[in-house]
Amino acid sequence: MRISTFLYTLKQGFKNIFRNKVFSLATVATIASCVFLFSLFYAVIINFQNMVMKAQAGVAVTVFFDEGISDERIQEIGDLIKERVEVSNIEFISAQEAWDSFKEDYLGEYVDTFGDDNPLEDCASYEIYLNDVSMQDSLVKYLEGIDGISKVNQSAVAATMLSSMNSLIAYVSLGIIGILFFVSIFLISNTVAIGITVRRAEISIMKLIGATDYVVRAPFVIEGMILGLVGAALPLVAVYFVYNRAVSYVRERFEALSSLLQFLNVHEVFVTLVPVALIMGVGIGLIGSYFTVRKNLRV
Amino acid sequence: MIILDDVVKSYSTGAPALDGISLHVEKGEFVFIVGDSGSGKSTLIKLLLRELAPTSGKIIVNNTDLSKIKHSKIPKFRRGVGVVFQDFRLLPDRNVYENVAFAQIVIQKSAKEIRRNVPAMLSMVNLAGKYTAFPRELSGGEAQRVAIARALVNNPPILLCDEPTGNLDPRNSWEIMKLLEEINKNGTTVLVVTHNSEIVNAMQKRVITMNRGVIVSDERRGGYIYED
The missing domain is CATH 3.30.70.3040 (Alpha-Beta Plaits)
Structure with missing residues (x-):
């Protein structure tokens, strides 16, 4: 792909987002909720696992x-x-x-x-x-x-109980994340479909001039991926600031349990959370937009 | 250059839009296609652009058999056919230069080629001083010249014009037709679908007249025989 085409695709992807501000915002908000919840559950689970491991080591x-x-x-x-x-x-x-x-x-x-x-x-x-x-x-x-x-x-009672709670939290969070995942894909799909409708005239000209499927579709897929990326990045920033405060609060509030409540620091949590959440956001955007574009843009 | 052999195009209901059309257009010809509403002119244009596939018969354009063309080959085929519409179909959020450059960007021309080709094409259609104007700031004639520049910037050997003067006053209509004639003199095959009898009669070019999906006359130096 030529640089000029790539830049055109990227520019159009951004333009699409600003053309449908309301839908773009709704999409980002939904993905952000999904990733925010995912990040919270991930932080809880990884800390729980850490505590279980420490508890098990003491058994x-x-x-x-x-x-x-x-x-x-x-x-x-x-x-x-x-x-x-x-x-x-x-x-x-x-x-x-x-x-x-x-x-x-x-x-x-x-x-x-x-x-x-x-x-x-x-x-x-x-x-x-x-x-x-x-x-x-x-x-x-x-x-x-x-x-x-x-x-x-x-x-072994304490350790077994901790393990069971850990599994329960993991299953519940997986369920919630799964639902939000599908809602996010649905919203991305809607946003992209509206973008396609708004740009119908331009797409028709592109087709008549001889643009390939790839060139016609790429801006919409880029749009979905950008929305996914932004939707994932925003909650990560929020979680970064919330995490330390939450940990300090729990430590102060439950001082008596300080030997059991040993939290990981934010960097230990983020080393895995950041790449996973970003891939998740971009993935939601990619899947939602790709299938919508395939369905609506038979060039 | 363009060959139609016993082409039928039927939609799901009613009589066929085209009913056994056969037609040959040689390289470098200038052809008017005339006929009343519902005669099949628009369907013919759509078939030549491969927006529609024929129900039966053979269509060859630029040595490509459109009855058999694979979906993935259609974009490349369309790069060889420029098209101009009555309503110009310019992108309202882009200026004159960007509208013409758009045609090169979407077929992935390099930035260097775009910088060379677009100004040359705008000069050819006498819009060298209007690079930064937006479509809303142009007269109908100027807008149609931008559309022609966009259609020709990729050097297609064929130019299809669907009612190019339909939205223009007589003076601008003549300017556009003179431009199309000049383009034809430079070697581009030009097909013009029109209702403008004055122009058709005055230009004395080949005229193909259609009625209810069939060709009723094909004259080398014809006139407009149908009136709506």
Whole structure:
């Protein structure tokens, strides 16, 4: 394509937008709503996933041993556990360490009441961290079969709940985005169809002069893509400014949950969100305008 | 240059618009096509531009068989046929220069070619001083000359004119016809559909008269035999 033709196509694409200001605005607004919601859901989901991953990393299976078990046997059990594929890390907590931790967490000023006694004398344990929480059941089954282990504690409830909520949000957002996607395509299609009607005389002259299908159709496809691009860019700017404020607000409002609510910074969110949202906007514009032009402009 | 062989064009209802037309136009000819309303003149123009396909028969224009032409080849074919209409069909939001340049842009001529061809064409139709005028600022005769410049800027060997003087006063009508005659003298084959009996009778060119979809006369140096 010659530069003059490309520039002509681009210029006509912009002209079309300004010729149908109202429809162009409606189209941009709908795409912007679609991309804005998509960006919000994306930010929520990616933060949730981040929190779930962190929560999962903190989920451990704890094993306690039979009374009077030897240190050698504990060591052997530790070696057996390390060999398992489910295990990412294993930590030995001695009886003394368990008692020290308990004292620090719960006894406070009453700590001297127990003197040098260690009520948790038989409570040495292994804390086992998993590669994936979903592997927990198979590991627990294995651990319960090992001779010398008296008790296996597991705590996957929080992580499972977070995962379920994450999926629920993802499905709901997909549904809403899907509906907005089709509405956007419909509006783009209408805007382009009106542009074609407004320019009917010009198109008819172009055809008679010998313009190819490509040259006749390209300005309308460009128009759709520009509307899609603008519709995607505007909400990204809005989300950029809203995100940090929202995160600060949530942190202040729910200070008690600060250990759970660990948010990604805006750049970590935008590194994927920007290209995806822009491609989405341009894609909506391209699909909507291309099919309308094919339908209405049989040259 | 133009060959029609037993061409029939029927629409869904009523009698055929063209009923077995046969016609030969040689390169460099100047031909008037006359006839009353509904005689099939407009259908003939549309067939020659391949805006319509014939129901039966063969149409060859510029060595292209329009009965068999593929859709993708139509744009290239049309570049060889200039067309001028009664209502000028200029783009109101573009000036004279841009209206003529438009014809070159849409067939993807380079900017350099456009800068060379458009002023030359505007000089030929005596509009060198009106580059920046918009269609609303032009007289009917000037607007039609812009339309002719646009039709000819791509150097088509054939020029079709559908009632080119229909919206013009007698003086402007004569100016346009003189311009078309000059264009014809430079080698372009010119077909003019018209109702203007005065011009047809005065110019003494080939006249094809149509009535109800058939050619009723074809005279080498004819006159206008039908009156509405």
